Amino acid sequence: xxxxxxxxxxxxxxxxxxxxxxxxxxxxxxxxxxxxxxxxxxxxxxxxxxxxxxxxxxxxxxxxxxxxxxxxxxxxxxxxxxxxxxxxxxxxxxxxxxxxxxxxxxxxxxxxxxxxxxxxxxxxxxxxxxxxxxxxxxxxxxxxxxxxxxxxxxxxxxxxxxxxxxxxxxxxxxxxxxxxxxxxxxxxxxxxxxxxxxxxxxxxxxxxxxxxxxxxxxxxxxxxxxxxxxxxxxxxxxxxxxxxxxxxxxxxxxxxxxxxxxxxxxxxxxxxxxxxxxxxxxxxxxxxxxxxxxxxxxxxxxxxxxxxxxxxxxxxxxxxxxxxxxxxxxxxxxxxxxxxxxxxxxxxxxxxxxxxxxxxxxxxxxxxxxxxxxxxxxxxxxxxxxxxxxxxxxxxxxxxxxxxxxxxxxxxxxxxxxxxxxxxxxxxxxxxxxxxxxxxxxxxxxxxxxxxxxxxxxxxxxxxxxxxxxxxxxxxxxxxxxxxxxxxxxxxxxxxxxxxxxxxxxxxxxxxxxxxxxxxxxxxxxxxxxxxxxxxxxxxxxxxxxxxxxxxxxxxxxxxxxxxxxxxxxxxxxxxxxxxxxxxxxxxxxxxxxxx
Amino acid sequence: xxxxxxxxxxxxxxxxxxxxxxxxxxxxxxxxxxxxxxxxxxxxxxxxxxxxxxxxxxxxxxxxxxxxxxxxxxxxxxxxxxxxxxxxxxxxxxxxxxxxxxxxxxxxxxxxxxxxxxxxxxxxxxxxxxxxxxxxxxxxxxxxxxxxxxxxxxxxxxxxxxxxxxxxxxxxxxxxxxxxxxxxxxxxxxxxxxxxxxxxxxxxxxxxxxxxxxxxxxxxxxxxxxxxxxxxxx
Numbered sequence: 001x002x003x004x005x006x007x008x009x010x011x012x013x014x015x016x017x018x019x020x021x022x023x024x025x026x027x028x029x030x031x032x033x034x035x036x037x038x039x040x041x042x043x044x045x046x047x048x049x050x051x052x053x054x055x056x057x058x059x060x061x062x063x064x065x066x067x068x069x070x071x072x073x074x075x076x077x078x079x080x081x082x083x084x085x086x087x088x089x090x091x092x093x094x095x096x097x098x099x100x101x102x103x104x105x106x107x108x109x110x111x112x113x114x115x116x117x118x119x120x121x122x123x124x125x126x127x128x129x130x131x132x133x134x135x136x137x138x139x140x141x142x143x144x145x146x147x148x149x150x151x152x153x154x155x156x157x158x159x160x161x162x163x164x165x166x167x168x169x170x171x172x173x174x175x176x177x178x179x180x181x182x183x184x185x186x187x188x189x190x191x192x193x194x195x196x197x198x199x200x201x202x203x204x205x206x207x208x209x210x211x212x213x214x215x216x217x218x219x220x221x222x223x224x225x226x227x228x229x230x231x232x233x234x235x236x237x238x239x240x241x242x243x244x245x246x247x248x249x250x251x252x253x254x255x256x257x258x259x260x261x262x263x264x265x266x267x268x269x270x271x272x273x274x275x276x277x278x279x280x281x282x283x284x285x286x287x288x289x290x291x292x293x294x295x296x297x298x299x300x301x302x303x304x305x306x307x308x309x310x311x312x313x314x315x316x317x318x319x320x321x322x323x324x325x326x327x328x329x330x331x332x333x334x335x336x337x338x339x340x341x342x343x344x345x346x347x348x349x350x351x352x353x354x355x356x357x358x359x360x361x362x363x364x365x366x367x368x369x370x371x372x373x374x375x376x377x378x379x380x381x382x383x384x385x386x387x388x389x390x391x392x393x394x395x396x397x398x399x400x401x402x403x404x405x406x407x408x409x410x411x412x413x414x415x416x417x418x419x420x421x422x423x424x425x426x427x428x429x430x431x432x433x434x435x436x437x438x439x440x441x442x443x444x445x446x447x448x449x450x451x452x453x454x455x456x457x458x459x460x461x462x463x464x465x466x467x468x469x470x471x472x473x474x475x476x477x478x479x480x481x482x483x484x485x486x487x488x489x490x491x492x493x494x495x496x497x498x499x500x501x502x503x504x505x506x507x508x509x510x511x512x513x514x515x516x517x518x519x520x521x522x523x524x525x526x527x528x529x530x531x532x533x534x535x536x537x538x539x540x541x542x543x544x545x546x547x548x549x550x551x552x553x554x555x556x557x558x559x560x561x562x563x564x565x566x567x568x569x570x571x572x573x574x575x576x577x578x579x580x581x582x583x584x585x586x587x588x589x590x591x592x593x594x595x596x
Numbered sequence: 597x598x599x600x601x602x603x604x605x606x607x608x609x610x611x612x613x614x615x616x617x618x619x620x621x622x623x624x625x626x627x628x629x630x631x632x633x634x635x636x637x638x639x640x641x642x643x644x645x646x647x648x649x650x651x652x653x654x655x656x657x658x659x660x661x662x663x664x665x666x667x668x669x670x671x672x673x674x675x676x677x678x679x680x681x682x683x684x685x686x687x688x689x690x691x692x693x694x695x696x697x698x699x700x701x702x703x704x705x706x707x708x709x710x711x712x713x714x715x716x717x718x719x720x721x722x723x724x725x726x727x728x729x730x731x732x733x734x735x736x737x738x739x740x741x742x743x744x745x746x747x748x749x750x751x752x753x754x755x756x757x758x759x760x761x762x763x764x765x766x767x768x769x770x771x772x773x774x775x776x777x778x779x780x781x782x783x784x785x786x787x788x789x790x791x792x793x794x795x796x797x798x799x800x801x802x803x804x805x806x807x808x809x810x811x812x813x814x815x816x817x818x819x820x821x822x823x824x825x826x827x828x829x830x
Contacts, residue, residue: 037700039743040647040655054723097724100714100777102732102739109726134739140654141739148713182693211649247652347810348652351671352626468638511642514609517694520642 001448002187006031006156007435009176009191010428011163011218014041015139015417016399017197018146019424020431021155024195028432032155033178033189035162035213035522038147042199042211043420046139047344048252049114049131050096050421051414052089056110057129057326062086064122065130069415070589072118072281073408074549074559076231076567078585081379081404085415088422093132096421101145103134104341114341115255118281118412118596127255127279129326131414136250136344142417161187162522163217164451166194166225166395167443173394174441177451179522184515186448192438193394193431196222196375196383197424200400202235203526204534205368206472206479209241209248218401220529222375223536224450227385227392228569228580230403231373232533233541234550236411237484239285241367243304245352249345249364251413253357254278256341257333258309259317260289261361262297267317273596277321280596283410283550286366290484299363306361309342311335313361366484372411372550373540374403376569381427387569387582394438398427405567408584409549458524463507467524470501470508474527474534482538487554491542498535505531536570539577544568561591597680599623601632603644604685605695614692616683617641625675629662629682633669633696646696653808656744660696661685666746666806687749689758703745706761710769710787715780731776738771738816740809747803747813753796760796761788763803763813770816774829781829789824797821 008024010017013034024030034041053060065086070077097103097111104112115127134141150157160181167175167188175190201216202208219229239260240249254260259267259278272288273280280288293303308314315332317323323331335358339346342357349355349362375397376384383395399420406419477497481490505528512520546560547553566581599621606614619636630648637644646669647657653671660669663683674682690698716725741764748754748762769788773781788794794817803813823829 036649036655036657037704037743040649040657042650042655044742045650045652045654094720094723098716098720100716100772100775102735102775103724105727105729105732107729109728111724135736137654137740140742144739144741145714151708152713152715211655212651213649245652344654351653351673466638512645514607514643514694516607516609517645517697519645519647520637 002185003190004031004187005190005440007191008193008195008431009033009189010195010197011176012197012199013038013157014197014199014399014420015043015142015146016420016424017195018150019421020195020197020398020428021150022146022153023425023428024432025153025155026432028435030156031158031189033158033161033163033176035160035181037159038157039143041143042214044140044143045211045248046417047136047248047250048255049116049133049138049414050093050142050417051116051119051130051412052093052132052418053086053130054090054093054111054113054132056106056113059121060128060130062090064120064128065089067122067589068119069406069412071594072410072412074410074594075561075565075591076405076408076548076584078405079587079589080585081406083587084379085406085418085422089418092421092425096142096145099145099149101134101141103132114252115279116413117251117254117279117285119414120276125275127276131252131255133252136252136342139417142421163221164454164525166221167447168225169441169444171392172441173392174443175447177448181517181522184518186451188443188447190440190443192435192440193396195381195396195398195427195431196401197397197399198401200371201530201533202368202371204474204478204530204537205483206475207241207246207365208368209238209246210368215526216529216533217526218397219375220532223532223572226571227383228376228571229373229536230376231405231568232537232570233544233568234372234409235368235537236282236370236372236550237286237366238282238369239289239366240307240364242348242352243363243365246367247348247352248367248369249307249362253307253309253342253345256309256338257314257318257323257331258307259313261306261308262292263299263301264297268292276596281410281412283552284596286484287552289366304363304365307364308361309338309357310359310361311338370411370416371400372403372405372407372409374401377402377404379404380430381423382430387580389582394434396427396431398423409551454525455521458508458510458521459513461507461509463509465504465507465509467508467527470505471527471530474498474501474531478534478538482541485552485554486541488542491538494538495535495542498531498538502531502535532572536572536577540568540570540579543579565591597623597625599632599674600681601636602681602683606692607643607694623674625673627674628670629672629674629684630658630669632682633684645694654742656742659687659744659746661687666750668744668746668808671808687745689749689755690745700745702758703748703764706765707743707768709761710765711780711784712768712772714772714775714778716777717779725777727776734776735771735774737811738767740811741767741771742809744808746806746808750802750806752800752802753798757796759792761793763797763817766794766817766820767811767813770820773820773823785824788820794821794824
């Protein structure tokens with residue numbers, strides 16, 4: 001077994017991993033391991049923008065961004081961390097621009113910004129232009145820019161290495177074990193500090209905007225090594241996924257004036273969020289859509305609605321809303337302007353639906369999109385492993401895999417790209433600094449054993465279960481019962497079903513017994529991760545007897561701050577899930593009812 | 597509808613030479629070719645190997661030759677092909693590792709050779725560097741590249757000589773050469789003013805046809821050639 005040694009090892013090469021790599025590699029020997037080529041990472045699928053109170057074309061302040069994020073989180077976000085992120089946002093976005101990121105521009109040559117759900121002028125309560133964007137491929141441009149800078153700075157990459165295990169020695173992180181896809185060989189990466197930046201796990205659900213690769217590897221590995229997962233019941237369903245396919249249609253469509261329409265031709269968000277309407281936060285809009293569909297107002301009675309960005313409809317509602325451009329003129333748009341601002345969305349609709357959004361509305365439904373929960377960290381990116389926030393030395397997490405928590409019970413659009421830039425950077429700085437003052441932990445003699453056992457169990461399985469069948473049954477039960485709306489009985493069913501599937505998973509059969517690019521084997525291992533995370537998600541959700549943010553229960557419809565203003569921690573111990581809780585950090589903002 | 601899916605197969609651990617395997621399966625006209633490959637892998641033959649991730653044309657993992665033309669398997673629907681016989685093969689000109697998976701390293705090496713990163717060592721302002729909307733639009737098209745390799749592996753000049761940097765590398769050089777904020781255009785033009793730089797491009801347009809992001813690649817290469825000849829970036 002080949003052993004490598006670096007001071008800092010980063011697992012994952014999306015925005016958070018690459019930002020961490022740029023900073024860690026300045027001061028420490030650093031390597032990035034990624035199961036995909038870095039530019040294939042899911043950061044590249046982010047569309048609409050990255051939030052920062054730059055105030056390019058109207059008044060804005062980091063304090064407003066902070067309050068909007070706290071409110072968006074339904075008061076479950078830690079306010080010190082949110083304030084840190086929103087303050088850091090402004091220099092971080094300028095830093096990306098200095099790295100060459102091709103943001104769209106205002107007529108004055110500044111970074112262009114658009115409105116996004118939940119981001120407001122705190123005085124007028126109206127939407128504010130806070131989402132800095134590069135057309136509707138902002139994530140693509142962030143990912144490309146960071147990868148380009150990594151090339152410039154000679155960052156060391158091990159591409160197509162799938163990390164399977166974390167090595168823990170003396171309660172500190174000591175390395176990771178990874179499979180080299182091209183050979184099937186296990187490698188040990190011995191390190192002083194490890195940063196997990198492995199992304200999310202939306203593949204638990206049937207309809208999702210998430211990539212095949214989004215299988216929650218980082219959280220699953222951490223759970224198996226005794227590290228808890230935080231706030232896993234909070235998973236964001238983005239309101240506008242393409243019907244049946246789940247492919248994301250950016251909230252930027254509504255930022256550019258698009259509206260949601262039901263089967264009666266009604267712009268129904270008026271009734272649910274009278275002030276910001278279609279630009280309410282995502283949990284609110286997804287629930288409104290569900291209620292419309294349950295009331296029989298889905299299009300042709302089916303489980304979808306229309307998202308309409310045709311210029312006539314945009315202009316009609318912009319006039320009704322009295323919407324103005326930042327210069328004070330009335331907001332009116334044209335097909336050409338929409339094409340220039342949303343080229344990829346128009347392309348997706350034409351390719352997958354044969355619909356041109358400039359002439360026709362888009363059929364949309366809520367789609368599983370983003371994990372608010374994840375590996376608990378503090379504001380430095382250090383992983384914390386209990387209700388007292390005890391740090392595990394040498395282990396860091398950043399981006400979607402982490403739960404700082406800046407998103408609480410519901411993330412605002414544009415804050416995921418911001419999260420990965422800010423916390424990627426700081427985890428990189430802090431990991432390198434820690435590594436400089438720490439020594440390598442001695443590696444255990446059998447460091448690769450647990451990884452080998454997991455893979456061999458899949459290779460030598462003699463049962464007749466098919467991985468795909470198990471995965472599909474998980475996705476269906478989770479989408480039905482641990483989705484936008486939840487009730488006790490349904491979640492209980494989901495827990496039992498996932499446990500049954502985990503039992504059946506012991507009897508899966510992998511046909512490919514080769515070494516080279518055995519994607520079947522590694523896909524099966526990924527499904528085992530999703531099963532663990534599905535169980536943790538359903539168990540955490542079942543226990544939380546209130547409605548907050550993305551966790552909406554029919555049987556407990558109100559938020560309950562007296563009993564439930566606290567973070568969930570879930571441990572996997574001896575095949576069981578143990579739950580614990582820890583307090584939310586409140587600083588300036590008293591929890592209030594959320595109205596948009 | 598009933599589809600005959602003919603797939604290039606090669607497992608270096610077992611096969612002396614490549615072969616084709618045909619799978620008959622039921623598909624919807626709106627299924628992606630990637631969905632068909634997933635179906636085969638999940639229900640028929642788990643050993644079939646290919647790369648994929650986002651499944652909607654933005655990550656660039658699943659470039660392959662579909663009925664002889666380079667495409668992303670996730671961006672081609674069955675009905676787009678106007679036939680029930682679908683042939684899927686690896687992209688050409690890169691070493692085949694297994695089935696539809698090729699070694700991307702020679703492609704990435706060419707990409708890295710053209711300084712595909714922003715260079716400006718002047719002290720930045722405290723806020724953003726200003727850029728007009730026209731200056732930003734000048735290189736918009738080439739910022740869309742996802743490094744899928746559809747273009748380079750559709751290029752006869754690249755098939756003829758793997759030392760040619762290829763269209764994708766030139767596209768990524770173009771993205772910086774024409775960025776008003778960048779300061780290394782001259783160095784990139786010098787790199788591309790080479791027998792394996794822009795000159796093997798004979799404006800065949802295969803690259804432009806192949807690009808799943810609809811980048812006007814031949815035009816971009818033409819603009820780089822012109823800048824080399826004239827020494828000007830307008």
